[in-house]
Every structure is written in C-alpha cells, then in structure tokens.
Amino acid sequence: ELKVEQNPLFLSMQEGKNYTIYCNYSTTSDRLYWYRQDPGKSLESLFVLLSNGAVKQEGRLMASLDTKARLSTLHITAAVHDLSATYFCAVDFGNEKLTFGTGTRLTIIP
Amino acid sequence: KAGVTQTPRYLIKTRGQQVTLSCSPISGHRSVSWYQQTPGQGLQFLFEYFSETQRNKGNFPGRFSGRQFSNSRSEMNVSTLELGDSALYLCASSLRGLAGTDTQYFGPGTRLTVL
Numbered sequence: 001e002l003k004v005e006q007n008p009l010f011l012s013m014q015e016g017k018n019y020t021i022y023c024n025y026s027t028t029s030d031r032l033y034w035y036r037q038d039p040g041k042s043l044e045s046l047f048v049l050l051s052n053g054a055v056k057q058e059g060r061l062m063a064s065l066d067t068k069a070r071l072s073t074l075h076i077t078a079a080v081h082d083l084s085a086t087y088f089c090a091v092d093f094g095n096e097k098l099t100f101g102t103g104t105r106l107t108i109i110p
Numbered sequence: 111k112a113g114v115t116q117t118p119r120y121l122i123k124t125r126g127q128q129v130t131l132s133c134s135p136i137s138g139h140r141s142v143s144w145y146q147q148t149p150g151q152g153l154q155f156l157f158e159y160f161s162e163t164q165r166n167k168g169n170f171p172g173r174f175s176g177r178q179f180s181n182s183r184s185e186m187n188v189s190t191l192e193l194g195d196s197a198l199y200l201c202a203s204s205l206r207g208l209a210g211t212d213t214q215y216f217g218p219g220t221r222l223t224v225l
Contacts, residue, residue, distance in 0.1 A: 033214075042200060043216040088153065096166050096207070098143075098214075100153035 006101035023089035031092035114217035133201035141207030
C-alpha cells in the first residue's frame with residue numbers, strides 16, 4: 001500500500017525555537033513535495049525535492065530528502081508566528097499521482 | 111499573472127443532485143489536477159487532465175468525472191451526490207503536470223456541502 005505518514009500531527013512551539021516535521025513514506029520515490037495551508041485557504045507550494053540528498057531552503061524553512069530512508073524533513077528555525085499553518089508532504093510514487101500525508105498543524109505561541 | 115481560479119467558491123446541494131465545478135488554470139498551464147479534502151480522509155487525488163485528455167485517475171467511484179477544454183479550463187462533475195461528498199474540492203495547475211515534476215499551483219477551492 002502506498003502510504004505517507006507525517007509526525008507529529010499537532011505541534012505547538014514557542015517563538016524562537018527550532019523544530020522538525022517528519023514525513024515517512026512506504027515505498028521508493030524520489031519526488032516529494034511540501035505544501036503549506038492556512039486555515040480556510042488553499043495550498044501553497046513550498047518545496048519540490050527530486051533526488052536523494054536534495055536540500056532546499058526558504059527563509060526559516062529547510063526541507064531535505066533521504067530516499068534510502070524514505071524520509072523527508074521540514075526544519076523550522078527560530079519560529080515566528082507567521083509560520084503557524086498546516087504543513088503537508090506529498091509523494092509521487094511513480095504513478096504520477098500525489099499521495100498526501102495527514103498534515104502537521106503547527107501553532108507558534110509567543 | 112493571474113492565479114488559478116475556481117467557481118463557485120461555495121455550494122450547497124441535497125443528496126441525489128449533481129454538481130459541476132469549474133477550474134481555470136494559470137495562463138499557459140496545460141495540466142489541471144483535482145483533489146478532494148475532507149477532515150476524515152485528508153487530501154485525495156481525483157484525476158489529472160493534460161491537453162484535454164485524462165492522464166490519471168484516483169480511487170473514486172464513477173460518479174466523479176471531469177473534462178478539460180481546449181483552453182485548458184477544466185470541469186469536474188459529481189452525480190447522485192451523497193453526504194460523504196461534502197468536502198473542499200481543490201484544483202491545481204502546472205505546465206506539464208506531475209509527469210514533468212513541475213510545481214503545482216492550487217486554486218482557492220470550492221466548498222461543497224451536501225445536505
């Protein structure tokens with residue numbers, strides 16, 4: 001079965017702290033995507049990771065992909081309130097469909 | 111550049127009715143994908159259209175169908191609505207679609223409520 005799991009599902013963190021969201025997937029893939037969704041809004045593309053060892057960074061967010069471990073991480077550095085949102089990873093298992101993770105609801109508290 | 115637009119934004123229907131949702135992609139984008147988002151099942155892929163052809167389909171019953179026009183605008187149709195079809199329906203456009211590993215740009219969604 002093609003599965004994508006994220007953890008944690010809920011994350012409440014203080015401003016200024018660092019944390020990591022994990023995305024595990026069930027079988028081989030070298031195409032992984034990260035999205036952000038604000039409440040009541042649509043999805044915004046954050047990163048596209050297309051090879052083993054790929055690392056992308058934008059502001060306080062950094063994503064990486066380890067295809068051998070079937071793991072992607074989204075690292076948040078020195079969190080600020082504006083980063084509060086739900087973050088999704090999605091995997092293309094070679095079938096040209098996106099299988100999404102459950103999402104991680106991130107709340108940044110002062 | 112205008113983003114992806116979806117109409118209508120909100121829709122209320124009753125069981126047994128049918129509904130048509132519309133998606134206009136970013137100019138120049140030839141791929142349109144549709145997704146269903148519900149609290150219980152999360153985000154699920156419905157289908158992808160590229161140059162008026164359905165290129166891929168998710169695991170949804172035949173009540174869910176779609177099409178794409180020559181200007182890349184896409185519609186999806188749900189017939190014989192069920193309560194479980196209540197969801198946010200998102201479309202996304204890209205230049206070449208998932209086959210090309212492009213970034214997908216999502217529209218604001220259509221919130222469908224089935225009573």
